[in-house]
Amino acid sequence: MGREAVTVEKMPASYSLMEVLDRVLDRGIVIERREVLLSLFYIDGLVLEERVAFISIDTYLKYAEAVGLLPLEETRHVTEYASRDRPRAEIP
Amino acid sequence: MTQNARYVYAVIPRIDKEDFGSIGIGGNRVYTIPYQDICAVVHDCPPEPYQGDEATVKGMVAVHSDVVDAVWEAAGSVLPMSFDVIIRPGEEGSADDNVRKWLEDEYTTFKMRVDEFRDKVELGVQILWDPEVITRRITEENEEIKKMVAEMATKSRGLAYFYQHKIAEAVKKEMETKADQDYRRYYERLRGYAEDTQVNKIKEHPDKQMIMNLSLLVKRERVKALGEVLGEIREEEGVDVRFTGPWPPYTFATKIVASGGEVEKWGERP
DSSP states (O other): OHHHHHHHHHSOOOOBHHHHHHHHHHSSBBOOOTTSEEOOOOOTTTTSOOOBOOSSHHHHHHHHHHTTSSOOOOOOOOOOOOBOSSOOOOOO | OOOOEEEEEEEEEOOSOOEEESOSGGGOOEEEEEETTEEEEEEEEOSSOOOOSHHHHHHHHHHHHHHHHHHHHHHSOOEEBOTTEEEOOOSSSOHHHHHHHHHHHTHHHHHHHHHHHTTEEEEEEEEEEOHHHHHHHHHHHOHHHHHHHHHHHTSOHHHHHHHHHHHHHHHHHHHHHHHHHHHHHHHHHHHTTOSEEEEOOOBBOSSOEEEEEEEEEEEGGGHHHHHHHHHHHHTSTTEEEEEEEEEOSHHHHTTOBOOOSOOBOSSOOO
């Protein structure tokens, strides 16, 4: 099984800023107490919009295009986030 | 402005190191406020939330993440706070008093979690399909769809159009079934490697279809074995695996929410 393991280990271990934002903004401990000032600040359209993509229309359209059955009717809007130039420790 | 509030990054086991230097947001000095054998990691700030435009907040979030990483490495375990949690002074005491009171009130939970998270890491596992490959596999393997494609070739233009939709619909349905089956199969296979799991929302991906987005809390010594299993999954045709980490246990710390009292806040968690 060594070869397979290497496959994953060799994958770029960098992680995107999106993943950092996802964790730091949307996860972690929050405080609910009277004497504590709790601020939850979110950036519009970043973490708030997780844009759930179910197996459905996108896949259907992609399929249709792939086998030449249908023209691609819809282009998905995809936002790319640049990878941070700091690799997370290699796995493992 | 008066720096009488405390921005909290994390709760960690108490260690000798009490000062982490000027590594905080805005170059602020990061230090610890202890209570018994745990401590809060903070910097001094005005009693106001940090905010700004997108780039500013992204930068601050990155620093928050770096601080949590640094104290995690130093302390061996960490309960990461969410971004922008600030403890302010109250009528009866300073912010420091409130931090200590908070640690005191939540001590049992924090202590338990700090111990629980020691020598464990959070890993992100995303399993993605190449939609073209998967659809090709389905069209090649599903007898009903194969039959329809063959029939379509013999039909007139108008009827072929009807067939196109019928085929696409059948493929879509078959993909959903397969996604569901594969999801269960992968989940059963992976859960055994984790002390805890969290199923996250599926996200859009530029050219792949994500079918699984998991966070796993894994003992350090089991990370390699998990990697091997993911390597095997990745060998399946049309399947890709994203494996990220090790992360501080942000996802699993989310389950820790101190209870009681009214909440004062500027923004709502979505």
